[in-house]
Amino acid sequence: MGRDAPGTGAGRALLAAVVAWATDRGAERLTTSVTGGNAAAAALYARAGFADTGRREPLGHSDAVVAVLERPLGQS
Numbered sequence: 634m635g636r637d638a639p640g641t642g643a644g645r646a647l648l649a650a651v652v653a654w655a656t657d658r659g660a661e662r663l664t665t666s667v668t669g670g671n672a673a674a675a676a677l678y679a680r681a682g683f684a685d686t687g688r689r690e691p692l693g694h695s696d697a698v699v700a701v702l703e704r705p706l707g708q709s
Contacts, residue, residue, distance in 0.1 A: 648681045656706045663706065666699035668692060678702050 655663055665683065667674045683702040690699050 644677045645681070648677070652681070652704070652706065660706055663704045664701065665703075666690065666701050669698050669700060675700070678704075 652663065663683070665678065667678060669689075681704065683704040686701045686703050688701040690701060691697075692699055
């Protein structure tokens with residue numbers, strides 16, 4: 634699978650919609666993960682306010698490892 638619409642802001646828009654949706658429903662934080670070595674995704678999440686928790690988990694269907702990220706809601 635290739636990257637869709639790189640540089641168009643689609644990822645930022647999708648993350649903003651998820652943050653708004655979760656906030657409207659009273660969530661306190663969002664958690665996601667990013668595969669090690671995926672610098673573009675890690676940078677997107679960092680710009681959206683996600684921070685690395687330091688936790689690492691196996692991806693599950695491969696030998697890859699993911700970094701677990703969290704973002705408190707109510708912050709920009």
